[in-house]
Amino acid sequence: MPHETRQRPVPEPVPDALGAPRPARRLDRRAVYWWTTQNVLVVAPVLAALAALAPLPDAPSWLWPVFAVLCPLGVGYALLTPWYRYRVHRWEAGDAAVCAVSGWFVREWRVVPFTRIQTLDTKRGPLMQLFGLSAVTVTTASAAGPVTIAGLDDTLATEMVRDLTERVRALREDGT
Template sequence: MESLNPRVRLAWVAGALVPGTVILVAGLIADRVGLPVPPAAAAGLAVAVVALGLAAVFFRYRVWRFEVRDDSLYLVRGVLTRVDTSVPYVRIQHVDTRRGPIERGLGLASVVVYTAGSRGADITIPGLTPARASDLRERLRELATESEFDAV
């Protein structure tokens, strides 16, 4: 099975810092406006949230794997709840690549797989190099097209 690019951990760390920063700023604002929120308590909570987020990044990266199989795209992910997903190619409607600002800065991209009968993106594979994401997108598109013809 294929793992993600190690740089994805930096993107996930950035995501882990956001809630801690929000808690810290909210605690400082609450202290400024006179609410009974000690700044030390807000800072302690912010540090705890960031520490849990950083631990989750470590375990999330260790678990996240995917594989392009003969008949389906197979993924394993999840820290507390392990999720094994198998997406048959015949269910794939279309495949996109996505690069947000943090991903662009880190030289990464994600592949988003949309399946039949879903309201949104069913599967997102993060932490790929742009070249790998493009290759994977095209491979999944080809496999979906082939499986559509085989199903008829």
């Protein structure tokens, strides 16, 4: 099922004081629906189990209050957090580095210079395939671990990995 998305013009990356680009590109909007589906698949069974157990005669008396508290929290989490993630998460593949910003309360800004890239991976789980999305993982020898940009259009992710592979290969430097 092909998805047509209107792409907004990508703003030019603005370098910071060290010359690394500030991430300006958003993830694909379909990532919101992917995250919402993931959240619903976790929250709905928990709420359904509580709703099924609460009316039983041997059910503890605290089950209804727990359900009453968890129901709005679970629904709010499932429906609102994907939009917040979409608003916060950004990425950029500049001239010399890949950058990504993510996080809930604490924002993490990761910069991976091309000379440090060891592997590039693309991942598509069943739900991601349903929404036409992919995740690109940029791995280095850093103790901080890989940088993963999840929620990219599948075609864009494939082009990005191909482009980054060519650019890293052209450097002819060993980043170790």
